[in-house]
Amino acid sequence: GAGVSQSPSNKVTEKGKDVELRCDPISGHTALYWYRQRLGQGLEFLIYFQGNSAPDKSGLPSDRFSAERTGESVSTLTIQRTQQEDSAVYLCASSLSGGRNTEAFFGQGTRLTVV
């Protein structure tokens, strides 16, 4: 597809379970970002990939959160032992090269609900 694709679009999980969220960036985009958006809030930075390395993991809220990226392609965000406060929309974005003058293109997000 031409855009950033995220799956699943919706995920309901029980507290304590692990979840995996997937992001397929636009082909050729080397930079990939994960953000979290709680209801009615702005975007909270989680992690940034340049290629398959993660220069900045500073936004990951706890060691229950991890992410990886395969080459300059798919990324997976994993949340272990989910808590109710993890409920949010998780947005993935990619950009051509990263950088301060390159816009990011966003996926539709994964709405995660922890019950």
Place this chain on the structure above:
Amino acid sequence: AQKITQTQPGMFVQEKEAVTLDCTYDTSDPSYGLFWYKQPSSGEMIFLIYQGSYDQQNATEGRYSLNFQKARKSANLVISASQLGDSAMYFCALSGGSYIPTFGRGTSLIVHP
């Protein structure tokens, strides 16, 4: 560290009128980019307009223009001739030396017929 402040949680405008959405920023980077995104109720983030810190002229994209005042560290979005479809959340973002866009809390815009 970089920070974006959007002080207007909600704005209302009459259809066909112009509206200005405020954005102020703080960064220690000498070179940076400023972006505006639109988020309709469907949830997707749509890129609207970009302004580079060294650009001499204000950016324009169709009905969108960015009123960039570097000394005041402001980057306000102006939407001319508002349409009903402009009703959405609007986010201002800054990308500096870390190459990671930082977003404001957003402004909800409602366009009245």
